[in-house]
Amino acid sequence: MKRRSWPLLSVLAFGYAFLYVPILLLILYSFNESRLVTVWSGFSFKWYGELLHNRQLLDAAWLSVRIAAVNATIALVLGTLAANALVRHGRFRGRTGLELLLTAPLVMPDVIIGLSMLLLFVALQQTIGWPDGRGFSTITIAHITFSLAYVAVVVRSRLARMDSSLEEAAMDLGARPLTVYLRITLPLIAPALLSGWLLAFTLSLDDLVIASFVSGPGSTTLPMVIYSSVRMGVSPQINALATLVVVLVALAVVVAGFSLRRR
Amino acid sequence: MKPRHASDEHRLSRLVNIGLPYLWLGLFFLLPFVIVLRISLAEPQLAQPPYTALWEWVEQGILQIRLNLGNFQLIREDDIYLAALLNSLWVALMGTLGCLLLGYPMAYAIATAPERRRIPLLMLIILPFWTSFLIRVYAWIGLLNANGLLNNFLLWLGVIDTPLKILHTQTAVYIGVIYSYLPFMILPLYANLTRLDPTLLEAAADLGCRPFRAFTRVTLPLSMPGIVAGSMLVFIPVVGEFVIPDLLGSPGSLMIGKLMWTEFFANKDWPLASALAIVLLAVLVVPFVLMQRLQQDDEGGRT
Numbered sequence: 388m389k390r391r392s393w394p395l396l397s398v399l400a401f402g403y404a405f406l407y408v409p410i411l412l413l414i415l416y417s418f419n420e421s422r423l424v425t426v427w428s429g430f431s432f433k434w435y436g437e438l439l440h441n442r443q444l445l446d447a448a449w450l451s452v453r454i455a456a457v458n459a460t461i462a463l464v465l466g467t468l469a470a471n472a473l474v475r476h477g478r479f480r481g482r483t484g485l486e487l488l489l490t491a492p493l494v495m496p497d498v499i500i501g502l503s504m505l506l507l508f509v510a511l512q513q514t515i516g517w518p519d520g521r522g523f524s525t526i527t528i529a530h531i532t533f534s535l536a537y538v539a540v541v542v543r544s545r546l547a548r549m550d551s552s553l554e555e556a557a558m559d560l561g562a563r564p565l566t567v568y569l570r571i572t573l574p575l576i577a578p579a580l581l582s583g584w585l586l587a588f589t590l591s592l593d594d595l596v597i598a599s600f601v602s603g604p605g606s607t608t609l610p611m612v613i614y615s616s617v618r619m620g621v622s623p624q625i626n627a628l629a630t631l632v633v634v635l636v637a638l639a640v641v642v643a644g645f646s647l648r649r650r
Numbered sequence: 651m652k653p654r655h656a657s658d659e660h661r662l663s664r665l666v667n668i669g670l671p672y673l674w675l676g677l678f679f680l681l682p683f684v685i686v687l688r689i690s691l692a693e694p695q696l697a698q699p700p701y702t703a704l705w706e707w708v709e710q711g712i713l714q715i716r717l718n719l720g721n722f723q724l725i726r727e728d729d730i731y732l733a734a735l736l737n738s739l740w741v742a743l744m745g746t747l748g749c750l751l752l753g754y755p756m757a758y759a760i761a762t763a764p765e766r767r768r769i770p771l772l773m774l775i776i777l778p779f780w781t782s783f784l785i786r787v788y789a790w791i792g793l794l795n796a797n798g799l800l801n802n803f804l805l806w807l808g809v810i811d812t813p814l815k816i817l818h819t820q821t822a823v824y825i826g827v828i829y830s831y832l833p834f835m836i837l838p839l840y841a842n843l844t845r846l847d848p849t850l851l852e853a854a855a856d857l858g859c860r861p862f863r864a865f866t867r868v869t870l871p872l873s874m875p876g877i878v879a880g881s882m883l884v885f886i887p888v889v890g891e892f893v894i895p896d897l898l899g900s901p902g903s904l905m906i907g908k909l910m911w912t913e914f915f916a917n918k919d920w921p922l923a924s925a926l927a928i929v930l931l932a933v934l935v936v937p938f939v940l941m942q943r944l945q946q947d948d949e950g951g952r953t
Contacts, residue, residue, distance in 0.1 A: 394755075395755055395758065395759045396759065398752070398755040398756060398759065399755070399756050399759040399760070401752075402752055402753075402755075402756040402832070403774060405752070405829065405832075406774075406775070406778050406829070406832065407774075407778070409786065409789040409790060409793055409829070410778060410781065410786065410789060412789070412792070412793065412799060413785070413788075413789040413792070416792065465670060465671050465674055466671075468666060468667045468670050468671050469667070469671035471663075471667040472664075472667040472668040472671065475663075475667070476664055476667060476668060479664065479668060481668070481672065483946075484672075485668065485671065485672060485675075486942070486946075487942060488671075488672070488675040488676075488679060488680065489671075489675070490938075490941070490942060490945070491679070491938070492675075492679060493883070494882065494883060494886040494887050494934075494938065494941070495886075495887070495890075495934075496886070496887050496889065496890020496891065496892075496907055496930065496934075497887075497890070497892065497907075498890050498892050498907045498910045498911060498927070498930075499686075499890060499910075499927050499930060499931060502686065502910065502914060502923055502924065502927050503682030503683055503685065503686045503927065504678070504682055506682060506685045506686055506689055506920070506924065507678065507681060507682040507685055509699050510685050513699070528678060529678075531674070531678075532674070532675070532678045532679050535671065535674070535675075539671075563659060564659050564660065564663065565659060565663070568663075585780075586780075589780050589781075592782070593782045593783050593784065595784055595893060596892050596893065596911075599915075600914075610782070610784050613782075613784055613785070613788070614784060614893075617784070617788050617791070617897065618897075620791075621788075621791055621792050621795070625785070625788060628785075629781075629782070629785040629788070629789070632781055632782050632785060633781050633785075636777075636780045636781045637777065637781075639780075640773070640776075640777055640780055644773060
């Protein structure tokens with residue numbers, strides 16, 4: 388068949404090295420005794436220890452995780468509804484508009500989303516008195532708004548490729564549409580729902596710019612703490628934190644990947 | 651009895667499936683832009699909120715509307731904004747080209763790999779995308795520093811004898827952009843290349859076409875939709891990028907996203923930041939419409 392050409396393979400190898408070497412070095416130096424990231428002075432877990440005693444960072448991490456979980460759950464529901472609309476309801480009026488509204492958040496620069504969300508919240512507070520101050524709820528709402536577009540992409544492609552014979556069989560046997568949807572469709576697209584939820588979760592956990600705009604005093608998220616510490620220069624504690632994040636994410640992706648393949 | 655019931659349920663399902671996402675995005679995505687436009691026409695003031703109202707009732711029956719075009723005038727007249735905008739477009743263009751040059755061969759190699767290897771190879775492309783963006787940009791600070799790992803490595807190799815200044819230069823921004831956005835280029839390209847009909851290449855080969863020529867005459871033109879989709883996914887967000895130029899770029903060279911951030915957080919000039927957002931949006935409409943058009947053509951062709 389096809390012979391693989393070596394220039395192509397070497398570009399591929401270079402690409403993977405480009406993607407992974409920085410992350411691997413980051414992980415390696417989280418175990419470095421020295422404060423200097425460039426000098427290896429011995430193996431140590433001490434930065435992980437310091438991480439566990441960094442109250443500010445832990446509080447921020449807890450806030451971020453809670454926001455990410457609420458965000459992922461609501462974005463999953465809304466994104467799945469939007470995917471249903473686009474796959475199941477054919478050419479309804481306003482379809483192009485919905486597609487536009489679902490694509491725009493994917494590419495819209497964060498600074499624009501952040502600023503416009505903040506101005507909306509300020510205007511709402513002035514006119515109807517809600518939200519009273521900014522924090523958990525405003526960050527979550529802002530995150531849902533862009534996360535649901537990503538969820539819609541994931542769920543939509545799964546829904547469109549789905550084999551509809553089981554659904555048709557259930558319909559023929561007299562099951563009602565909602566029952567069919569809940570008992571047949573949702574279990575069939577469960578892997579996509581899982582990866583949509585995880586994607587929304589990590590997107591929220593990762594967001595610095597939008598959260599900076601719509602957060603208030605007392606609601607500092609993890610990326611905001613990381614950002615202010617990184618601006619001061621390289622810090623091994625951040626390396627330790629990065630390692631934990633990478634390990635957790637890799638585990639989640641591998642688990643999700645296996646559950647996807649089993650099906 | 652039953653059919654009516656089912657059609658009621660269908661109507662309800664339409665209402666929920668179409669209505670709820672519309673409502674949410676209309677309220678929290680579309681409406682905010684109207685407010686941004688409104689505030690871009692206001693003036694900053696030292697109050698809460700820090701901008702003037704556009705209209706007020708001055709006396710019985712007289713509504714006074716004040717539209718301040720000064721922000722847009724300032725953006726047009728002060729060279730710093732034009733320079734920042736042009737620099738943002740330039741960085742986005744270079745970043746997109748970089749992603750394309752590296753991403754196309756990678757996508758091609760993955761798409762032509764044996765079938766059972768494709769998914770793991772693709773997973774490896776997506777995996778970094780799932781880890782924190784901020785942390786991945788941060789990783790490059792340690793690498794590109796004057797006494798960073800890259801310089802130490804090059805010194806050790808003997809390629810250079812004084813450390814290169816890469817961090818806080820435009821080069822570092824390009825590297826950061828390519829690194830962060832590479833998966834966005836590879837995924838649509840891969841999706842496009844796997845859909846390509848292999849018999850076309852066989853036909854070209856049968857007719858005596860050499861592989862390289864077959865690539866430039868058959869594969870490349872057919873993968874154009876993938877190239878455009880990937881390029882837009884990289885280009886549009888990079889124009890407004892903040893984190894990468896802020897952490898890796900030089901303080902002197904400005905990008906529009908960073909400028910917006912400064913006007914907003916440091917100068918507390920919300921109206922000017924809004925005006926910059928409007929200008930940025932206007933610039934991005936063209937590539938966005940191009941992408942949307944292409945996506946719909948693509949779907950039309952598939953179904």
